[in-house]
Amino acid sequence: MEIQLNEEQQKIYNLVVNSKKLGITKANLAKNAGLNSKEVEKIIKTLENRDKIKSVRPNGRTTGVKLWIDFNQTLDSSLPTNVFRTADQGVDDDLIERIKQKLIYFMQQQCDGKASKDEIRRVYKAQQSEHYDETDFDRIINLLKYDSILIEEENSFFKLNPFKQQKFQFYLSYLPCQTCPVFNQCKPGNTISPEKCVFEW
Numbered sequence: 001m002e003i004q005l006n007e008e009q010q011k012i013y014n015l016v017v018n019s020k021k022l023g024i025t026k027a028n029l030a031k032n033a034g035l036n037s038k039e040v041e042k043i044i045k046t047l048e049n050r051d052k053i054k055s056v057r058p059n060g061r062t063t064g065v066k067l068w069i070d071f072n073q074t075l076d077s078s079l080p081t082n083v084f085r086t087a088d089q090g091v092d093d094d095l096i097e098r099i100k101q102k103l104i105y106f107m108q109q110q111c112d113g114k115a116s117k118d119e120i121r122r123v124y125k126a127q128q129s130e131h132y133d134e135t136d137f138d139r140i141i142n143l144l145k146y147d148s149i150l151i152e153e154e155n156s157f158f159k160l161n162p163f164k165q166q167k168f169q170f171y172l173s174y175l176p177c178q179t180c181p182v183f184n185q186c187k188p189g190n191t192i193s194p195e196k197c198v199f200e201w
Contacts, residue, residue, distance in 0.1 A: 003050070008035065012043045016053045016068050021076040023056060023067030044068065099140055102127055104149065104160070109188060113160035117141070120158065123188070 005013060011033050016024055030040045047053045053068050056075045069075055106123045107113055124137050141158075144150040150158045185192045 005047075005052075008033070008039070009043050009046060012040065013047055013052055016047075017070050019067075019069065021069070021073060023069045023075055025067060029068070096140070096143070099124065099127055100144060100149075103140065103144065106188065107150070107158070107160050113162075114153070114157055115159075117156040117158065119188075 012029055012035075015029055015032055026037065026040055026044065029035075029044075030037050033040065035043075044053070044055075048055070051071050054071050055066050055068050057066055067075065103120060103123060106120065107115055110119075120141070121137055124140065125132050128136070141150065145152060148161050148163075151161050152158055187193060
């Protein structure tokens with residue numbers, strides 16, 4: 001007789017099943033289930049031991065981002081691999097989040113919250129000058145699109161989603177701009193600009 005799942009286990013299992021061939025990360029499981037990472041990790045192990053779910057990595061990689069899918073499901077082979085790595089070859093979620101916040105802040109400074117892809121790329125390059133890769137840039141843009149933060153318009157222009165303004169305010173709470181002594185002089189393209197910010201964020 002199969003052991004029934006408790007409420008939290010069932011919630012995690014449903015999230016995995018609903019992700020279908022795309023899979024879902026542990027971070028998103030925790031966020032969507034309203035649980036902390038340790039609780040989710042414990043539930044994941046239980047579900048894996050019962051052959052309910054399994055962990056996989058995109059394109060057969062042995063390092064990097066890990067996703068969970070239904071035990072009888074196959075991961076979508078077209079999913080991109082994430083090349084933002086830490087020294088131990090894990091995914092550098094902090095770096096990704098900092099870059100996303102930087103680009104969101106840049107977009108907020110633009111007229112009507114709009115900017116061309118080239119303008120956004122220039123800000124990204126300033127942050128990743130030593131490790132710039134066009135594929136990585138496209139992945140960051142896609143993340144912002146998938147999160148419904150950026151909306152793509154015609155002629156490679158993007159604008160901020162007005163319905164995400166509350167979320168942007170949350171992001172800005174992490175930025176040093178509120179206490180910056182030259183904040184009022186900081187403009188894209190100026191001598192003092194977001195691209196040349198000396199703060200580590």
